[in-house]
Amino acid sequence: MKFKNSTAEIFIPDGKSEAEAFSRITHLGIGAHQDDLEFMAFHGIVECYASDGKWFGGVTCTNGAGSSRTGAYEKFTDAQMMAARRTEQNQAATAGRYGVMIQLDYPSSAVKSATDPSLPNDLQAILAATQPEVVYTHNPADKHDTHVGVVIAALSAMRGLPRERRPKRVIGCEVWRNLDWLPDAEKVLMDVTGYDTLAATLNGAFASQIAGGKRYDLATLGRRAANATFFDSHATDRSDQLIFGMDLTPLVVDDAQDIAGYVCGFIERFEADVKMKLNRRLGKI
Numbered sequence: 001m002k003f004k005n006s007t008a009e010i011f012i013p014d015g016k017s018e019a020e021a022f023s024r025i026t027h028l029g030i031g032a033h034q035d036d037l038e039f040m041a042f043h044g045i046v047e048c049y050a051s052d053g054k055w056f057g058g059v060t061c062t063n064g065a066g067s068s069r070t071g072a073y074e075k076f077t078d079a080q081m082m083a084a085r086r087t088e089q090n091q092a093a094t095a096g097r098y099g100v101m102i103q104l105d106y107p108s109s110a111v112k113s114a115t116d117p118s119l120p121n122d123l124q125a126i127l128a129a130t131q132p133e134v135v136y137t138h139n140p141a142d143k144h145d146t147h148v149g150v151v152i153a154a155l156s157a158m159r160g161l162p163r164e165r166r167p168k169r170v171i172g173c174e175v176w177r178n179l180d181w182l183p184d185a186e187k188v189l190m191d192v193t194g195y196d197t198l199a200a201t202l203n204g205a206f207a208s209q210i211a212g213g214k215r216y217d218l219a220t221l222g223r224r225a226a227n228a229t230f231f232d233s234h235a236t237d238r239s240d241q242l243i244f245g246m247d248l249t250p251l252v253v254d255d256a257q258d259i260a261g262y263v264c265g266f267i268e269r270f271e272a273d274v275k276m277k278l279n280r281r282l283g284k285i
Contacts, residue, residue, distance in 0.1 A: 001125060003104055004118040007063075009086065011101040013094045021100040025057035028132035028167075030123060032111065032150040034064050034089040034103075035209060038096070038202040039220045040173035041136035043190035043243055045096045049198065055099030057130055060089055061119060061150050063105045071211040084208050092205040096198070102126060111149040119150075123157035132167050139172030139179060139246045140263045147176055151248075155259060158252045166253075172246035179244040180227060181270050188245030189231075192224065196241065 001010065001018065012021045027048055029041030037058045038045070048056040064085030065078040073081065086103055093101035110116055127135075137154045138147035151172060158166050171188050173179075179187065192199070203217035204210070210217060221241070228242040246266065251257050279285045 001129060003122045003125075005105045007105045008122075009103045009105070011090045011093060011103070013090075013098055013101070016099075018100075022057075022126075022129040023131075024055045025099050025130035025132050026054045027134045027136070028057045028059065028127070028130055030059045030061070030135060030137040030150060030154045032061050032108075032138065032144070032146045033067075034060050034085040035092075035203070035206040035216060036060070036138070036147075036175055037089075037136075038092055038199075038205070039216060040138065040175050040243075042192055042195075042199060042202070043245075044134060044136050045098070045202070046192050046195050046198070047134075048099075049097055049195075056096065057100045057102070057132065058089075058093060058098050059102045059104065059123065059126060061104050061106050061111055061123075061153070062108050062146060063103075066108060067208060068213060069208065069211075070213050073208050073211055076208075081208065085206075088206045088208060092202045095201050095205060100130075108146045108149075111146050111153065113149070119153040120156040120160070123154055124160045127157055127161060127167075128165065131165055133169065135167045135170045136173055136245075137170070137248075138175060139177070140248070140259060141172075141179075141246070141267070142176050144176035152259070155248065155251055159255050168249075170248040170252050172248045174223065174244055178223065179246055180230065182244065182246060182266055183269050183273060184231070186247070186266065186269070188247050190243040190245055191239045192241045192243060193228075193239040194241075196221065199241070 027044035029037040029044055031037045045056050048054040064082050067081050069076050104122055138151040140151050224241040227244055228237055228239045
């Protein structure tokens with residue numbers, strides 16, 4: 001498969017042919033940076049990890065040039081950091097038994113562009129070749145502009161497919177903004193209890209980021225633990241590690257659905273819930 005960037009890479013951990021690797025993918029993660037998949041799409045990785053019939057595929061859209069760097073990586077050039085991050089991502093793919101790992105090598109500026117069709121076109125080609133049942137990507141309320149650029153490109157790519165070849169489920173996941181504010185009835189709940197060792201292995205693969213002063217490895221497990229404990233105030237914990245997601249499937253089913261309006265609908269319902277609770281305690285209702 002050919003992509004816009006000649007430096008893009010397809011890595012198949014078990015050495016299968018490209019055609020075989022692509023055709024077996026059932027769960028696909030589409031993330032902005034190296035390590036985003038392991039943080040946000042861990043549910044898909046777990047679903048496929050010990051399964052004979054399910055395979056996780058990963059797509060990382062950017063090249064990692066803008067990564068923070070201190071310690072052993074302090075004097076790394078952009079080129080050296082890009083190479084290090086690409087290697088780390090492939091190591092995680094091997095440890096996680098991914099069916100395929102694709103790194104598209106875009107600069108963040110291209111991902112954030114509202115007019116460049118290159119990334120949506122590449123993603124559409126990948127989606128057409130893999131035809132996954134489930135797609136995990138960033139949630140549109142994420143505060144990181146590059147993450148928002150990726151989810152918009154991913155939704156555009158899925159909408160460009162024939163309806164019968166679109167994923168059955170699309171989930172927007174947590175990275176640079178929690179989703180605990182979503183109304184409980186509208187949260188996609190992804191229980192990943194019992195896979196702490198795998199999570200630590202995958203998160204620990206990104207040594208350049210940990211050394212760079214960002215303890216994403218600890219923060220990610222902490223968020224999942226907090227989600228599990230604070231999900232229900234009146235019941236004992238049903239899980240130890242819980243990931244929240246936003247259901248983006250309606251945006252892929254209905255091309256006419258406005259993306260901003262759909263996402264802001266969740267925010268409006270959150271606002272209404274807060275107002276109702278406050279006004280009830282204030283005796284206004």
